[in-house]
Amino acid sequence: MATIDRKATTLALAHALSAAERGLAVIPLSRAKLPALRSPHRDDPDPTASVCHGECGRFGHGVYDATTDPRRIRALFAAAPWATGYGIACGLHPHHLIGIDLDTKSGTDSSAALRELALRHLFTIPETVVVLTPSGGRHLWLSGPPDVVVPNSASRLAPGIDVRGAGGYLVGPGSRTEHGTYGTAPGTAHLAPAPCPPALLRLLTPPPRTRHPTPSSTGRHGQGLVQFVLAAHQGQRNTRLFWAACRAYENGIGPDLTPALVDAAIRTGLTEREARSTIASAARMTGQRRATGA
Structure with a gap:
């Protein structure tokens, strides 16, 4: 059974409500950075019955539970008193958030890799929200166009650079995890996610794969x-x-x-x-x- 840290949960809820005021849809997360509430369909005998994104009205659909409604956020955290953090859903109105995750655990210099991409493709990362991770990594928050779907990816852009887009989420600043606490870099907490440079956006949305006709x-x-x-x-x-x-x-x-x-x-x-x-x-x-x- 999950250990309940009421102080951490209270702080996570406060941070989540603050994020929601800025138009960011949130869900409660466990210390493992996973959605705190389990799927209500996990015991369904027929796997096809679990194709639900919250239409059933119950909690436990991961990022599909994300909301900016304060009452619903409080209800989500009340249902998950073991939550010590919160996730911010990407790709949703009004920010259409895109997360650029510069990892340090892969043994590569992801920041240098991003600078190399910027030089090669002639773009500059604008001043934007930067979240510092307990492992020494950084999350850059960018805003995408409403008509562009950015997919999630891991090290496709460059080694050590993960992308969080539609259907993904970012760990919100103030979240406490097994490895430490996430926080905003000095001087960036007050910023809004900056528009994603067009050249970078093109790299994040590769052309559709050639479709194989289904016999x-x-x-x-x-x-x-x-x-x-x-x-x-x-x-x-x-x-x-x-x-x-x-x-x-x-x-x-x-x-x-x-x-x-x-x-x-x-x-x-x-x-x-x-x-x-x-x-x-x-x-x-x-x-x-x-x-x-x-």
Whole structure:
């Protein structure tokens, strides 16, 4: 059972309410920096029944619970008294927040990598909110256009640089985690997220991947499995992909549907390597079941 630190929870709630006043939608986080409330659909016997982004009216949908409503924020924290931090949802009105996470744990100089990108592509990072992480990293807050969807990515822009976009969240300043407390860099707390430079925005929104036509033999069932993967949010991506791939192989359409499943998984934030590895595991699992007559 989670240990309750009432002082940390009270401070996290205060910071979350302050962020909401600035138009930033928030959710409570645990010390592990994960959404504090578990999914209300975790015990559903049918995985397809869990395709819910909060329409059921209950808490526990991760970033989809994010809100700027003070009453709802208090209710979220009341339901998660063990929360010691808060997450700020990216990609939402009015700021359409984009987070540039300059990591220090990868052994690379992510700040130097960003400077190199800026020199190569002729952009300058504007003065904006900077959040300092307990590990020595930095989160740069930028504002995106309302009609542009920036995907989440890890080290795609450059080694050690992660991007938080639509469907992702940033740990808010004032949050207390297992490794320390997040805080704003001196002189940046009063700033609003600055507009993302157009040249950087183009790097954050790569051209759409070439779509692989789904063979007609996959039919509506194959399309449904792809949609099931696309509906995944953080914490569900591998599980949903594995389940969908198992169903595809059990129905004899696994090889034909693999390109579409990989494409869908990448769009949810997985890397191509992770997606193909998960699908390969599903293929082995279903092959073993057939071999044993399971």
